[in-house]
Amino acid sequence: MAEVNLTGKDFATDQDVRWCPGCGDYSILKQVQSILPETGLRREDIVFISGIGCSSRFPYYMNTYGMHSIHGRAPAIVSGLKAVRNELSVWMITGDGDCLSIGGNHFIHLLRRNFDVNVLLFNNEIYGLTKGQYSPTSPQGKVTKSTPLGSIDHPFNPLALAMGANGTFIARAMDRDPKHLRELLKRTHEHKGTSLLEIYQNCNVFNDGAFFPFTEKTSKKGNTLFLEHGQPLVFGDEANLGVKLDGFTPVVVELGEGHSTDDLWVHDETDRVKAGLLTQFFDDPRHVGALPRPFGVFYAEERFNYEDALIAQVEEAVEAKGAGDLDALLRGSNVWEIE
């Protein structure tokens, strides 16, 4: 491949970006445009495919190949695309409604098949494009246009769902921490297989502040846990808190008070069981004793992906039977002649 020297600007299109001023999507767009030059990929080898929703406008703003498809179906479209073009870098842009409500079925099947696709799940816990109904990730009790008395739906925990579907790369980031988001986007790109990056994204019009406990300076350190492979689970305003495991129960401990970092749970991205436990750190941060919300790579596993296995089957078939001979196929095995 020829050497490619591109900048973030080369990935922008001539289209006006139409998200509401102040939307978290702007930050995500910027970070994606800024990491792509570092991948060394040519623009024509990248494809962005989305479903429907605010986030799904994303492909229009990327100077790559793109498709703004229909509601919930992007996972199926990227599957077909990857099945025939495994060399392309395919990014799927989706939101909490698109991915977890109307597209929930396709989403879990994409994960289990492990097509090599980068999934960016913009989670804002609300339906923005249809102007403010609750979504499958909205907390119970949420008052919205369609739930004036509060939602009685129990919300999805997207990363736990993805673990259950045997996803091979499961991570979380936030729109308001661009540096961390960039790192995670790079990891998402590097992983071979379906990479799921959930991004907490603020909808400043219909659900402003949904993630403020995790994203704002005043509360961020106390409520979030930034995962690093091989490092102990430490958080808190002064890095004064840690998580240790009591059997299978995570316990928050204060460091220095009879506990040192040596006692803590050391993050191991390859440990499926512990990653599962981490996805269950899902408490409402306002509750006393809530576990901190983790960000970073929860789980990463190398597992064969569907498209390569499919190509291998085609190659095996060619090896076993020879490249297809159309005349032989049409003739079949049992013929007779009329003279």
Added chain:
Amino acid sequence: MELADKTTDVGNTKKEVTILFAGDSGDGIQLTGNQFTDTTALYGNDVSTFPNFPAEIRAPQGTLAGVSGFQLHFGSIEIYTPGDECDVLVVMNAAALKANLRQLKTGGTIIANTSGFDKRNLKLAKYPDGEQPLEAPELSKYKLIEIDVTKMTREALVDSGLGTKEKDRSKNMFVLGFIYWMYNRSLDNTIQFLTDKFKSRSDIAEANIKVLKAGFYFGDTSETFTTRYEVKPAKMKKGVYRNIMGNQATALGLVAAGQKSGLEPFYGSYPITPASDILHELSKHKNFGVKTFQAEDEIAAVCSAIGASFGGALGITASSGPGIALKGEAIGLAVMMELPLVVVNVQRGGPSTGLPTKTEQSDLLQALYGRNGEAPMPIVAAKSPSDCFDAVFEATRIAVEHMTPVFFLSDGYIANGSEPWLFPKASSLNTITAPLAKPRDEEDAPFLPYARNEKLVRQWAVPGTTGLQHRIGGLEKEDLTGNVSYNPENHEKMVQLREAKVNKIANFIPAQAIDNGPEQGQLLILGWGSTYGAIKTAVRDLLEEDVEVAHAHLRYLHPFPANLGELLQRYDKVLIPEINNGQLIKVIRDEFLVDAIGFSKVKGLPFMAEEIKNRVKALL
């Protein structure tokens, strides 16, 4: 072969015979039918078949719900249908007789396995206590041949060392051997088949062959049966033939279209009766670069095919009516994005789940109109099992060369039916040319994804091609640029462009021809799809009787061939037989203001030629 040589003295010659094999779905009826079909085709008869099985995989044994049938029609004349009523009805049990007796011609032959008429079987078939249908007075209208097939099969295998259950599995071979004797057919083909099929169990192969021969000898030596028939080879067009089923022909047509277009076929599908066999067949041909994908649902199936088409492959999806309904939104997306996509609908009885294993032509209007918005799509329909090959090849050509999703309509009748096929040479098939966009440099003018050629077709810009980065999707496109546009004038223009593009296809398909009968006159029968055989047979017979009637059969249902309106004007009356409640007739009336006469049958069964003949006679 020695057995047949000894017994070639056959008194009676027949031009055509229809046999219906019927028994429990576990009785090996389909295999028996297929074997007779292969043997009789190899002998040189023309033949047409129609399997008819229950929706349940293994309905309770002996019950009416569990009856499986295989009808085949063969002759020394050209055969276009699996036959109306049958000459010979083979029944393995009481339920099979009860379910199929009305299919038998007066004077026809019943071959009954008497052990299938014991107390238990009679009760399961819900005959009243004490009634023995084989002794019923109404059976005097027929010739009854009673054979205790179960007993004779067991006796033939007394030294085989097999258990009773295994022995009983061979009883269909006894019947087959007996029918081979009746029609003076060689056992060679079936012996070879059994040897290959049970390669790893030679004891089972030997047992089946022994029973097959026992059936044949039983006919030869038993003096009860004196009537045998000779059906001489048919005078068919010269050439090399094979037997083929409709779904198989569809699969081969898709492989061929892939080869002839240089595109890799990608088949996204979710199992559904009666379309699944296309998936099974295609998945065997990976060495042709065919990729099959069993998706999680119908919507994912079509969407994966759209993704593949976007990637520059030949995207194909298939289903039956209920699945097509689910795919509707995504098919509309393909209309909007103007990407090639072949949508196969093997129709079955509806609405809803309807009649999964029965045939119907009731999804024509769904194919024409079953999407939101103004979403025109070409439609191509196959007329017979082997025609599925040509018709789906043609559907693919239109999809690729005109950058549009295309419906290919088949149905349960021709999908599962079979007939001899004068298969083409690969070199005789047309090349399909994809309108691929070429790479561009920075100095070139910007790429316009929705610029069109003289056919109004846009270019296919495949990811990976330098300088063609562009975004498409379901929102309305601005003319030329493909950018999102809500401009009122632009929307109207795009709606008209998409329609004009599809209508223009009429200039790239053959003119409508008259299949048989006068070029103008009193009455034209206008058919489409699987009614071809019945209409063809009826018109042939009517012309022989000097009844003036013509037949035209539509392959292209949207757009219609350019000369169709003029053709319809040449006849005083136009009769449109359909296996639905009248769908094509609505379109013909709408488009041509022709006061066509409808003829509907909606029983989950194909037309009989006799029904068409009677309708014509009533009209003239």
